[in-house]
Amino acid sequence: MKKTFDITIFGATGFTGGFILLEVLKTAPKTFPGQQLRVAVAGRSRERLERLVASLPSTENASGINPAIIVADATDETSMRAMCRASNAVIAAAGPFRFLGEAVAKACIQEKSHYVDITGEPEFFENMTFKYHDQAKEAQVSIVHVCGFDSIPADMGVLYTKQQLERTRNALPSSIEMFFKLHVAGNAGVAVHYATYETAVHGFGSAAMLRQLRRTANRPQIPKVGPVLQVNPKPHWVHKVAAYTVPFFFADPSVIRLSQQLVLQDKDLQSVRFPPVQFSAYICIPSFKILATTIFASTMFGLLAKYEWGRKLLLKHPRLFTMGVFSHEGPTKQQLAETSFSETFFAEGFSKELRDKHPDIETLRRVKPDVSIVTSVSGPEPGYVATSKMVVQACYTFLLQKEMVPNGVLTPAVAFARTNLIERLQEQGIVFSTVQDASK
Numbered sequence: 001m002k003k004t005f006d007i008t009i010f011g012a013t014g015f016t017g018g019f020i021l022l023e024v025l026k027t028a029p030k031t032f033p034g035q036q037l038r039v040a041v042a043g044r045s046r047e048r049l050e051r052l053v054a055s056l057p058s059t060e061n062a063s064g065i066n067p068a069i070i071v072a073d074a075t076d077e078t079s080m081r082a083m084c085r086a087s088n089a090v091i092a093a094a095g096p097f098r099f100l101g102e103a104v105a106k107a108c109i110q111e112k113s114h115y116v117d118i119t120g121e122p123e124f125f126e127n128m129t130f131k132y133h134d135q136a137k138e139a140q141v142s143i144v145h146v147c148g149f150d151s152i153p154a155d156m157g158v159l160y161t162k163q164q165l166e167r168t169r170n171a172l173p174s175s176i177e178m179f180f181k182l183h184v185a186g187n188a189g190v191a192v193h194y195a196t197y198e199t200a201v202h203g204f205g206s207a208a209m210l211r212q213l214r215r216t217a218n219r220p221q222i223p224k225v226g227p228v229l230q231v232n233p234k235p236h237w238v239h240k241v242a243a244y245t246v247p248f249f250f251a252d253p254s255v256i257r258l259s260q261q262l263v264l265q266d267k268d269l270q271s272v273r274f275p276p277v278q279f280s281a282y283i284c285i286p287s288f289k290i291l292a293t294t295i296f297a298s299t300m301f302g303l304l305a306k307y308e309w310g311r312k313l314l315l316k317h318p319r320l321f322t323m324g325v326f327s328h329e330g331p332t333k334q335q336l337a338e339t340s341f342s343e344t345f346f347a348e349g350f351s352k353e354l355r356d357k358h359p360d361i362e363t364l365r366r367v368k369p370d371v372s373i374v375t376s377v378s379g380p381e382p383g384y385v386a387t388s389k390m391v392v393q394a395c396y397t398f399l400l401q402k403e404m405v406p407n408g409v410l411t412p413a414v415a416f417a418r419t420n421l422i423e424r425l426q427e428q429g430i431v432f433s434t435v436q437d438a439s440k
Contacts, residue, residue: 003113005040007395008070008087010104011094012041013048015193015330016118016148019388020093025056025065027428031396042070042083043094074103084111089398091391092117096199097124098206105143105409109136114398115143118391120150121203122254123210125411129258130217133409137268142402143409144416146255147394148387153343153430154178154252154281155259155413156422157377160432161345162274164373168437171349171371174226174364175278179241179344180248182382186338192383193330197318204305219261222276225361226350226369229278235291241284241344244291248281249298256281259411269406272417277347297322336385342378344435349373374436379429389428397421 007024011017021041028037041049049069056067072083074094084090084107092104097119105128108115119125125145136143146155158176165171184190235246256279263269264276285291301321304310318326331339348369350358358364379386394412397405397419404418412421422432 003088004038004086005068006038006088006399007091008040008042008083008089009091009093010042010072010083011092011100012067013043013045013052014093015195016384016387017041017043017093018052019384020091020118020392021052021056021067023388023392027392027396028065031424032399037065038068039065040068040070040087042072044071044073046071074100077103077107080104080107081111084108084113087113089114089116089395091395092119093391095119095121095195096202097121098202102128105132108143109139109141112139112141114141114402116147116391116394116398117145118148118150118387119145120148120251121199122251123203123206123213125251126210126217126254126258127213129262129409130213133266137408140407142398142405142407142415144394144405144412145409146251147391147412149341149382149390150251151255152390152394152412152425153341153377153379153382153386155255155411156416156425157343157345157375157432158256158259158277158279159274159413159417160377160422161347161373161375162277164375164434165347165349165371166275168373169349169371170352172225172355173275173277173347173349174369175229175280176345176347177229178248178252178279178281179238179243179245179284179346180281181241181243181284181342181344183340183342184338185340186334188332188334188338190325190339191329191331191335192322192326194318194326194328196383197322197326198315200301201305201311201314204302205311219258220264222257222260222264223361224278224365225276226278226348226364226367228365229280231280235285235295238282238284240346243284243286244288245282245284246291246294248283253279253281255411259413262408262411262414266408268408269414272406272414274413274417293323331381331384336381339381340379341382341386342376345375345377347373347375372436373434376431376433376435378431378433386430389430390425393421393424393428396424
């Protein structure tokens with residue numbers, strides 16, 4: 001089916017959508033030399049879309065792309081299908097996705113348009129996988145969630161780490177611990193836009209629904225290779241990262257689990273099979289003062305988000321409940337420039353020699369791994385700068401290497417395991433590296 005547009009950005013007038021559009025305009029000439037990428041911006045308001053296109057700085061648009069405008073509303077199925085019918089690939093940037101995302105993904109499947117998004121909402125993307133995976137396969141469409149900071153660094157980082165263990169020492173991965181750090185270089189501090197806060201409020205409030213969804217989906221258990229990875233649920237100091245840590249409470253652990261369950265469950269994903277691994281994740285906090293503040297704020301947030309009145313209170317006063325971090329204004333250019341992130345992966349596995357002595361998984365559970373490796377994924381400010389880079393490169397993969405991407409409702413590691421996405425992310429400053437080579 002011939003499409004009018006190569007890429008349509010749905011939610012382009014939103015805070016993150018604007019970053020995504022600028023990233024497309026900046027990177028398209030190098031990625032598609034000699035080819036004029038056909039780009040459209042979509043949303044509910046024609047007036048806002050027209051203002052967006054008129055405001056594009058010429059310095060940011062070396063490609064000469066003049067985005068077309070599509071008026072589309074997630075509550076209007078006819079407009080959603082018309083948008084997807086015209087689009088080869090859609091970047092969904094309008095959230096909260098639990099309210100707006102399903103209409104886009106469903107229309108993409110109906111009109112045979114590929115899809116990536118920037119959601120970090122486990123209830124949403126696990127529900128979409130449960131409801132639409134088989135339909136997407138039948139339509140020969142790829143729907144790939146969590147293609148921003150949630151959760152390309154973690155999901156592709158785990159895949160990269162497994163690959164390094166296998167390639168450098170022919171080792172079978174056993175466990176991976178991930179430690180996330182946010183780096184702030186200046187005095188401007190950190191800020192996050194209200195849309196992200198709104199998503200988090202509703203996410204905390206629907207934890208019971210997520211547990212019920214997982215029981216209904218009845219996904220396969222992930223085999224444990226090697227001794228059980230001990231997860232510390234309490235705040236504690238970790239010497240190897242020189243920081244206090246708390247369990248990672250964003251989407252990454254859910255995504256890593258779903259990636260492994262998908263390849264265990266779906267025989268059609270044999271070509272992207274990778275070995276199961278035990279996974280845990282932590283957030284690094286540099287000082288005890290910040291740790292205490294984080295614990296207090298997250299406890300209050302979690303308690304209030306359980307109740308409708310509490311969610312209304314949280315949504316009405318984002319600055320108050322986050323000590324000024326979340327606001328309707330979002331981060332300044334200085335704050336974006338002074339912020340970066342890193343995720344460090346400490347992995348263990350079994351060498352071929354040890355596996356030859358203990359050839360079955362049950363025996364390996366009683367044996368200490370004899371191979372280790374440390375890897376890292378790092379990049380610029382994660383929420384908007386890195387997210388726009390990652391989701392745009394993920395979308396480009398449909399145009400460059402679709403034959404290497406399976407069909408279905410997928411996570412990044414499952415969708416892009418056989419592509420060169422990591423190499424292209426490296427070129428955009430999202431750095432995958434080996435910090436310490438595998439060794440006994």
